[in-house]
Amino acid sequence: DTEVTQTPKHLVMGMTNKKSLKCEQHMGHRAMYWYKQKAKKPPELMFVYSYEKLSINESVPSRFSPECPNSSLLNLHLHALQPEDSALYLCASRVDPPGDSSYNEQFFGPGTRLTVL
Amino acid sequence: TQLLEQSPQFLSIQEGENLTVYCNSSSVFSSLQWYRQEPGEGPVLLVTVVTGGEVKKLKRLTFQFGDARKDSSLHITAAQPGDTGLYLCAGNARAGSYQLTFGKGTKLSVIP
Numbered sequence: 001d002t003e004v005t006q007t008p009k010h011l012v013m014g015m016t017n018k019k020s021l022k023c024e025q026h027m028g029h030r031a032m033y034w035y036k037q038k039a040k041k042p043p044e045l046m047f048v049y050s051y052e053k054l055s056i057n058e059s060v061p062s063r064f065s066p067e068c069p070n071s072s073l074l075n076l077h078l079h080a081l082q083p084e085d086s087a088l089y090l091c092a093s094r095v096d097p098p099g100d101s102s103y104n105e106q107f108f109g110p111g112t113r114l115t116v117l
Numbered sequence: 118t119q120l121l122e123q124s125p126q127f128l129s130i131q132e133g134e135n136l137t138v139y140c141n142s143s144s145v146f147s148s149l150q151w152y153r154q155e156p157g158e159g160p161v162l163l164v165t166v167v168t169g170g171e172v173k174k175l176k177r178l179t180f181q182f183g184d185a186r187k188d189s190s191l192h193i194t195a196a197q198p199g200d201t202g203l204y205l206c207a208g209n210a211r212a213g214s215y216q217l218t219f220g221k222g223t224k225l226s227v228i229p
Binding site: 004006031033040041042043045048050055056088090092103104105106107108109110111113 | 147148150152157158159160161162165167203205207209212214215216217219220221222224
């Protein structure tokens with residue numbers, strides 16, 4: 001299995017809803033990422049997990065809450081989002097943890113298209 | 118802060134033409150990657166270049182890393198409609214780093 005999967009593909013939610021995005025990989029990668037991507041822009045890093053521990057939080061608002069239940073799964077819990085949070089949310093993983101001779105080659109999932117009404 | 122300047126931002130060409138996309142920085146990167154992204158999908162890794170002066174080929178795509186590891190180029194020969202997409206370069210500041218510095222992307226449209 002050489003892919004990163006994400007569910008759902010599309011999500012529409014109101015500002016008072018609570019929802020979760022899911023990401024899964026079975027490549028044995030030990031670093032997993034959440035990115036946010038607006039139209040015609042490059043991905044923006046949100047969170048990095050390494051060995052199931054949160055390593056980087058790029059000053060993301062608390063209405064986004066990441067969770068890494070095990071080495072294959074990554075969740076992003078959403079609560080009280082704003083319309084400006086509408087975007088493509090991408091999950092990525094990579095082979096080696098920091099500190100190794102890693103080229104930081106990241107493998108992306110297909111993304112979840114989120115619309116906040 | 119390391120920046121990657123990508124050019125051109127938009128490119129629309131006829132099928133069969135050649136094109137080059139550039140990715141430039143004033144900073145040195147330990148490695149650099151090129152991704153292609155189609156609308157509504159995640160970026161797909163095309164290549165990683167590591168050594169200054171390195172040239173890699175992937176069918177009709179040729180990737181080059183500058184001698185000083187500050188810049189890179191992507192050349193496509195005889196473009197096909199299937200090459201249409203957003204091309205992103207992404208630099209790795211140092212070995213073992215978590216974070217990639219992304220260029221703003223080049224939106225390529227190949228017209229049949």
